[in-house]
Amino acid sequence: METIGRDLEEMQRTPLTPAHVETMRAVGEVVTYEAGAVLVQPGDVVDRFVYLLDGEIEVVNPFSDERATTSTLGPSQFMGEISFLNGGTWSMPMRAVRTTQVLEVPRPAMLRLMSEIPEMSDIVITVLAARRRKQLETRFSPLVLIGEDQDRDVHRIADFASRNRLPYASYETGSAEAQEVATSCEISPDTPAVIFGRGQVVQDPTPDKVARLLGVNYDLDDDAPFDVLIVGGGPAGVAAAVYAGAEGLSALLVEDTAIGGQAGTSSRIENYMGFPTGISGADLVWRGEVQAMKFGTRFLMPRRVVSLEHQENGRFCAVFGNGRRVSAGAVVVATGVQYKRLPIRQLGEFEGAGVYYAATENEARYCRETTAVIIGGGNSAGQAAMYLSRSADRVHLIVRGKSLAASMSSYLSSRLEADPRITIEYESEVVAVAGATKLETVTIRNRADGGEREVETCALFVMVGAEPNTAWLSGLVALDDKGFVLTGDAAGAASPYATSEPGIFAVGDVRAGSVKRVASSVGEGSVVISKVWSHLND
Numbered sequence: 001m002e003t004i005g006r007d008l009e010e011m012q013r014t015p016l017t018p019a020h021v022e023t024m025r026a027v028g029e030v031v032t033y034e035a036g037a038v039l040v041q042p043g044d045v046v047d048r049f050v051y052l053l054d055g056e057i058e059v060v061n062p063f064s065d066e067r068a069t070t071s072t073l074g075p076s077q078f079m080g081e082i083s084f085l086n087g088g089t090w091s092m093p094m095r096a097v098r099t100t101q102v103l104e105v106p107r108p109a110m111l112r113l114m115s116e117i118p119e120m121s122d123i124v125i126t127v128l129a130a131r132r133r134k135q136l137e138t139r140f141s142p143l144v145l146i147g148e149d150q151d152r153d154v155h156r157i158a159d160f161a162s163r164n165r166l167p168y169a170s171y172e173t174g175s176a177e178a179q180e181v182a183t184s185c186e187i188s189p190d191t192p193a194v195i196f197g198r199g200q201v202v203q204d205p206t207p208d209k210v211a212r213l214l215g216v217n218y219d220l221d222d223d224a225p226f227d228v229l230i231v232g233g234g235p236a237g238v239a240a241a242v243y244a245g246a247e248g249l250s251a252l253l254v255e256d257t258a259i260g261g262q263a264g265t266s267s268r269i270e271n272y273m274g275f276p277t278g279i280s281g282a283d284l285v286w287r288g289e290v291q292a293m294k295f296g297t298r299f300l301m302p303r304r305v306v307s308l309e310h311q312e313n314g315r316f317c318a319v320f321g322n323g324r325r326v327s328a329g330a331v332v333v334a335t336g337v338q339y340k341r342l343p344i345r346q347l348g349e350f351e352g353a354g355v356y357y358a359a360t361e362n363e364a365r366y367c368r369e370t371t372a373v374i375i376g377g378g379n380s381a382g383q384a385a386m387y388l389s390r391s392a393d394r395v396h397l398i399v400r401g402k403s404l405a406a407s408m409s410s411y412l413s414s415r416l417e418a419d420p421r422i423t424i425e426y427e428s429e430v431v432a433v434a435g436a437t438k439l440e441t442v443t444i445r446n447r448a449d450g451g452e453r454e455v456e457t458c459a460l461f462v463m464v465g466a467e468p469n470t471a472w473l474s475g476l477v478a479l480d481d482k483g484f485v486l487t488g489d490a491a492g493a494a495s496p497y498a499t500s501e502p503g504i505f506a507v508g509d510v511r512a513g514s515v516k517r518v519a520s521s522v523g524e525g526s527v528v529i530s531k532v533w534s535h536l537n538d
Helices: 008-012 018-027 107-116 118-138 152-163 176-185 207-214 235-246 261-265 281-294 361-367 379-388 410-418 518-537
Strands: 029-033 038-040 048-054 057-059 094-096 100-106 143-146 169-171 193-196 224-231 251-254 298-300 305-310 316-320 325-333 337-339 371-375 394-398 422-425 428-434 441-446 452-456 459-462 466-468 504-506
Touching: 018 048, 018 100, 018 107, 018 118, 048 107, 100 107, 107 118, 118 281, 143 152, 143 176, 143 207, 152 193, 152 207, 152 361, 169 176, 176 193, 193 207, 224 235, 224 316, 224 518, 235 251, 235 261, 235 281, 235 518, 261 281, 261 337, 261 379, 281 298, 281 518, 325 518, 361 379, 361 459, 371 379, 371 428, 371 452, 379 394, 379 410, 379 459, 394 428, 410 422, 504 518
Parallel strands: 143 169, 224 251, 224 325, 251 298, 325 504, 371 394, 371 459, 394 422
Antiparallel strands: 029 100, 038 094, 048 100, 057 094, 143 193, 305 316, 316 325, 337 466, 428 441, 441 452
């Protein structure tokens, strides 16, 4: 299956050319660091590109101050992480092993060079992507979670980091690894905690706090102006972000949960053109995110737009949940849909403790050698069943209808039926959940004969009843009776993606009448930018 970056060792053998180095010298500065000098610390803003001319630099374990990896950086290599593209923060400390001379190029100047010299950009971005992949595989990071399985707040951070491709390490309370990290912070290794680097315990951890430490959430100046504001980070929103940046528009994408949306939770997409061996939804959209950042589009998460106002000057003012504002000449709504909270008593009590709305690697480990139950008959539910069957002993797929023909791709339903670990229960529904502090059992009812039975499980996945995220648009644009955004002829607009309010466009699953497929969402997000361009010029 396709992954997010090629082999890191291979990439390190592809240096920047002498011509590239000379262009950097013209806008950079040569700096010398003595042995033992720390160049960057976790949380420092990535404000420069660092190219090694002479010497040696090592990655440091932020908790022990020892060398973290067997390899070091030498002449013709460069420091950098994927956060360089978005102006985020460094995740690992970097230290000079001996007297080291580097060429430091300010981030804006380096981004300009990369936009002008595509060969340079290709080398830099490929190495940065490979490094992120390596971090995700090794789970080596200054962000450490202790007691993820015991504490819901810690689990929320794990879910946020996992879905947003942010590297973190997770240790059980009382483990030797937890002891090492906890000692540096002078806390008990038996207490659940979120830690970022040496001595920094995140009090009352939330995704917002952690995102700020990692540099993916930050405050802009109030009424900061953009050509286009893209609300929603699923395939449609990220595609719009790529094309907006490519067309030279200043664009800001905001997402309140995770870049990738529902597609980001799909473990394997096999019917997307160009990926014959399949690709996970998270990897597909992450590639798009990197591509959009390369063109200058900025990303903010988790950030929710709570209101939108059309101003007298023709621009829009968007207000975020924290009260901050931005200004935009046009708005692309790509907020997609979310799964319903089913009216099952106590269901909400187990959310994050056995009840989940996504089946990623983070949730799959809870199902190892146990029974998992999935509610839903669409492609997302089917992909989740296939993915979880690799680790769970048994997967029950609960479907209200009599077949999957109308709701699921044929290739996927055929695989489900052939998998001995998956049981498809048609005309069925979950009517009750139970457990002490975590989910322990669910009650399944056969809708045909009314019979009920109890199934022991530690994980219930709800993937049914998608609802649009449009409450913040109420009263501003026309919606259908289910809350989906009306566009084109239905909204009295000339463009198929224009809404009833000039300057506001809708793409992807949130649009009434859209085809609920990743490919169509990407197509809509790509095409809509031409209409945004026309609106801005008019």
